[in-house]
Amino acid sequence: MNAITPREAALSVRGLRKAFAGVAVYDGFSLDVKRGDILAIFGPNGCGKSTLINMAAGLLPVDGGEILYDGRIVDEVRIGYVFQNYREALFPWRRAAENIRYPLRRMGLKRAEIERRLESLAADFRVRFDLNAYPYSLSGGQQQLVSIMRALAVEPEVLFLDEPFSALDYETTLSLRTLLQQVLKARKTTTILVSHDLEESIVLADRILMLTRRPTLVADDIAVDLAWPREAATLSAPDFIAIKARCLDVFTRAVAGA
Amino acid sequence: MRALLVPAGGAAGFIALWWLAVLLRLADPVLLPSPLETFNDTAKSFTQGPLLHDLWRTVTRTVLSFLVACAIGVPLGLLLGARESIYRAVEFVVDFFRSTPASALFPLFLILFGVGEGTKIAVAAFGAALVILFNAAYGVMNARRTRLLAARVMGASPLRVVFDVMLWEAMPQILVGMRSGVSLALVIVVVAEMFIGSTDGLGQRVIVAQSLFESGLMYGVIFVAGALGYLLNLTFLLLEKRFIHWAGK
Numbered sequence: 337m338n339a340i341t342p343r344e345a346a347l348s349v350r351g352l353r354k355a356f357a358g359v360a361v362y363d364g365f366s367l368d369v370k371r372g373d374i375l376a377i378f379g380p381n382g383c384g385k386s387t388l389i390n391m392a393a394g395l396l397p398v399d400g401g402e403i404l405y406d407g408r409i410v411d412e413v414r415i416g417y418v419f420q421n422y423r424e425a426l427f428p429w430r431r432a433a434e435n436i437r438y439p440l441r442r443m444g445l446k447r448a449e450i451e452r453r454l455e456s457l458a459a460d461f462r463v464r465f466d467l468n469a470y471p472y473s474l475s476g477g478q479q480q481l482v483s484i485m486r487a488l489a490v491e492p493e494v495l496f497l498d499e500p501f502s503a504l505d506y507e508t509t510l511s512l513r514t515l516l517q518q519v520l521k522a523r524k525t526t527t528i529l530v531s532h533d534l535e536e537s538i539v540l541a542d543r544i545l546m547l548t549r550r551p552t553l554v555a556d557d558i559a560v561d562l563a564w565p566r567e568a569a570t571l572s573a574p575d576f577i578a579i580k581a582r583c584l585d586v587f588t589r590a591v592a593g594a
Numbered sequence: 595m596r597a598l599l600v601p602a603g604g605a606a607g608f609i610a611l612w613w614l615a616v617l618l619r620l621a622d623p624v625l626l627p628s629p630l631e632t633f634n635d636t637a638k639s640f641t642q643g644p645l646l647h648d649l650w651r652t653v654t655r656t657v658l659s660f661l662v663a664c665a666i667g668v669p670l671g672l673l674l675g676a677r678e679s680i681y682r683a684v685e686f687v688v689d690f691f692r693s694t695p696a697s698a699l700f701p702l703f704l705i706l707f708g709v710g711e712g713t714k715i716a717v718a719a720f721g722a723a724l725v726i727l728f729n730a731a732y733g734v735m736n737a738r739r740t741r742l743l744a745a746r747v748m749g750a751s752p753l754r755v756v757f758d759v760m761l762w763e764a765m766p767q768i769l770v771g772m773r774s775g776v777s778l779a780l781v782i783v784v785v786a787e788m789f790i791g792s793t794d795g796l797g798q799r800v801i802v803a804q805s806l807f808e809s810g811l812m813y814g815v816i817f818v819a820g821a822l823g824y825l826l827n828l829t830f831l832l833l834e835k836r837f838i839h840w841a842g843k
C-alpha cells in the first residue's frame with residue numbers, strides 16, 4: 337500500500353482508543369483514507385467495525401486519539417451514514433422523497449437546489465418506483481436505496497455504510513451493488529463500507545482493511561487494483577481470485593486463528 | 595354490515611331483558627322504569643328540560659380539562675422521556691399520583707381553587723395530564739435509537755430531534771395516553787359535578803333526578819353519559835387508525 341500524504345487523506349485516525357466496561361476495543365489504532373477511495377472494512381464479529389465508523393461519524397465518543405477530516409472534526413464536515421437496518425433508519429411518517437429532502441432542509445438549501453439533487457439522485461440510481469410512497473410500502477431493496485440516496489443527498493465528504501446489504505436477498509444485493517459502485521465512482525465519494533461478505537468487499541473497494549480480534553489492529557491492508565466498472569466477469573478474473581485467496585489466508589491465520 | 599349487526603343485536607337483547615324484567619315486575623317500578631318511559635322522560639328533558647345544556651356543560655368541561663392536560667402532559671412527557679435519568683427520578687411520584695384516586699384530591703383542589711369551575715377542570719386536568727405524560731415519556735424512551743442517530747447524522751439539532759423524531763416516534767403512545775386521559779377526565783368531571791357545588795352537568799342531573807325519584811330520567815342520563823364516554827373513546831380509536839398510518843409496518 338502506497339503511503340497516503342496528508343493532503344490526499346479525506347479521513348485520518350490517530351492513536352484511537354475506545355473501551356467498553358474496561359475492555360479495550362481500540363488501543364492505539366490509526367488509519368488514513370484517501371480522498372475518493374472506497375475502503376472496505378472486514379473483520380470478525382464484535383471486533384469493533386461498527387464502533388469505528390460510529391466514532392468517525394460522531395455518534396459515539398472516543399476515549400482517546402483523534403479523528404480528523406482534512407484537519408477538521410466531524411461536526412464541521414458533511415457526512416453520510418447508511419444503517420444496516422433501513423426499517424429503523426428511515427422516517428416512516430415521511431414519504432420516501434421527504435426522507436431524502438430532510439437532510440437538505442437541515443442544510444438550509446433552496447427549494448430548487450433540493451429538487452435538483454433529488455432528481456439527479458433518482459436519475460443516477462434509475463429509480464422506477466414512486467418516491468412519493470411511504471417507506472413501509474416499498475420493498476426492502478427500495479427502502480435501502482432510499483436510505484442510500486438520503487445519505488448521498490448532502491454530497492458527503494465521507495460516506496459510511498454499515499453492512500448495508502446484509503438484510504437483503506442476493507438478487508437485490510447484486511443490483512444495488514452495481515448501482516452503488518457506478519454512483520460512488522462517478523461522484524468520487526470517499527466511502528467506508530463495513531461488510532460481512534468478502535466477495536462484496538473486493539468488488540466494491542479500492543482497498544480492503546482486514547481487522548484482528550480485540551484489541552483491534554490492522555491484520556492486512558490490501559489494495560484492490562481491479563478495473564472499474566466491476567461486473568459479473570470480474571468475479572472470475574484471476575486478479576480477483578488472487579485477492580480473495582490472500583484475504584482468506586489472512587483471515588484464517590491472523591483473525592480466526594488468533 | 596355484520597360488524598354493526600352483531601353489537602346492535604346485543605344492545606337489542608339488553609333492552610329486551612330489561613323490558614322483560616319490567617313486565618315480570620322483578621323490581622319496584624319506581625326503581626326500574628320501562629325502557630319506553632326512560633326514553634320518553636329523557637327525550638322530554640332534552641327538548642323541554644335542561645339535559646341538552648347539561649350535556650353541553652359536561653362536554654365543555656371534559657374537553658377543556660383534556661386540552662389543559664395535553665398542554666401540560668405532552669411537552670413535559672417528551673422532555674422527561676428525552677432525559678431518561680430525570681424520568682427515573684420522578685417516575686415514582688408520577689406513578690404514585692397516577693394511582694391515587696382523583697376524587698381523593700377534591701378537598702385539596704377545593705382549597706387551592708375554591709368552589710367553582712376552576713376546581714372541576716383542575717382535578718380532571720391533573721388526572722388526565724399524568725396519564726398523558728406517562729405515555730408520552732414511555733413513547734419517547736422506546737423511540738428507535740437508530741432513527742435518533744440518523745437524524746443527528748443528518749445535522750438535526752437536539753431540539754429538532756425532539757420535534758422531528760421523538761414526537762413522531764412517541765405519537766402512537768401519546769394517542770393511547772390521550773384516549774385514556776379523555777376517559778379519565780370525563781369520569782372526574784361527572785363526579786365533580788355531583789359533589790363540588792354544581793348547578794349543571796350530567797353528574798348534577800343524575801344526582802338531582804335520583805333525589806327527586808325521577809328514575810326514568812336518572813337512567814336516561816346514565817345512558818347519555820355512557821354514550822358520551824363511548825364516543826370519545828371511539829373518536830380517538832379512529833384518530834389513531836387514520837393518523838398513525840405507519841404503526842406496525
Ligand SMILES: Nc1ncnc2c1ncn2[C@@H]1O[C@H](COP(=O)(O)OP(=O)(O)OP(=O)(O)O)[C@@H](O)[C@H]1O
Nearest residue numbers: 356357361379380381382383384385386387388532
Ligand atoms: N454500547 C456498547 N456497550 C458495551 N459494549 C459494546 C457497545 N457497543 C459495542 N460493544 C462491544 O464492543 C465490541 C465491538 O462492537 P461492534 O458492534 O463495533 O462490533 P462489529 O465489528 O461491528 O461486530 P458485528 O460484526 O457483529 O457487527 C463488541 O464486543 C461489543 O459487544
Ligand SMILES: [Mg+2]
Nearest residue numbers: 385386387498
Ligand atoms: Mg457491526
